[in-house]
Amino acid sequence: MKKPASRYILFIVFILLGMVTAWQLKSTLNARKATASSALNANILREQIAELRLEIDELRTAIDENIALQNDIIKEYIALQNDDQLSREWEIIKLHTGLVGVEGAGITITLDDAPVREPGMPPSWFIIHDYDIRTILNELKTAGAQAIAINGERVVPMSEQICAGPTIIINDNRYPVPYIIEAIGEPDGLYEAVSTSNKVAELKEFNILVDIKKSDKIRISKFSGADKLDRYISGLEVVEK
């Protein structure tokens, strides 16, 4: 009687062992297959992304060339009109409003959140807010800045600066810290106005990094929406004088 009982036990043990081995084999094979196929897919997708990026860059260049061509034709046309006011206004539109890239002397301001936060004080005191940027821009405009960009985004008449979590939205695009504000204008005047402003003193008190540098040559690109102005004036109807 004792022999069969131990046989049953062995029987059950080996059934279990067989099941375990089969299960193991299946799972290992599956995993191998899945990894192989997803690696293949990922590679295809990565290639596709690289290709798309290249095409997008090419399109951007082609668009820029066309805009430059258009500006040339407009410039020629305006020159032929012999109308001083028209030419002056065209200068304002292009240079001041941001429809072309510009270059000139000015200052660069770099702002970054405080590296260390003091315990017991709210962390929001040690980071840069949208209103800080707004005040500095206003300071620059008052001091006679002629063109301004924040992280490369040209400031145009309806440029907003709003905060969205740890980032700031400018011209519908989102940027994280550090914020780099570039301004073209008389460098000494701009430097003086910003470095002695209450805002900068306040920021420095909270260990926020403020770095102001004068420069002979600052380059600011044109407004990112320069070729789709329709979008920004869709609700406006011109009133004749």
Added chain:
Amino acid sequence: MKIARNLAMMIVCMLLGIMLSLQYKSVNQHQSIASLENKRLEELKEEVIKLQNQKSELQERYLKLEEENQTFARVKAGDSEAVQQLKNNLLKARVFAGLETVKGAGIIVTLDDGEFSNVYDDDILDVVNELRASGAQAISVNDERIVAMTEIRGAGDYIMINGKQFKAPFIIKAIADPDNLERSLMMIDGIVEGLKEFVKVNIKKSDEIVIYKFVDDGTSIRTDYLTPVE
């Protein structure tokens, strides 16, 4: 003999148990690795879709510009259609720059000194920024058009806008979808709620608001430091 056999059985059973638990762990791990890979794939797929959308938008813009430029090429020859198109583009740029008087539906926000506090430059800046963020296409403060380099800066009893002095009340006009503008201004814990504690705020929607063009007297817009780069 019996003891030896039982011992052997025990060892086999223990081994089996250990194997089972190892097995269980390994299968679980495989599964979680597989799902991680899938997630990465998802992200790549999303990126592809995003780039494809961007590409088709740029393509559209490119084709439109190409077409425009074909017409533009005839300007020199004096083609009237081409000149008209050029004038149209010029007008759009002028409207965007704030050099044309415009009208449209929008909102009028009036800020006036409160009992204990005056209207500060920051108050006006905040309202103007909020309006911009809600899609305003043209803004004026006391009929002074807000252009790219317009400052709003307190100086003694006055607030300077485009180099001119102004005093309260400040009438801020903006053109865009009036409901949108009102909603974002009146947001709970939003800008108007904050301002109302100190100054008088009045908001009025309107179907037709006229915003005057920027008056260029040659002093408030200067471009002498700017060299164009194409």
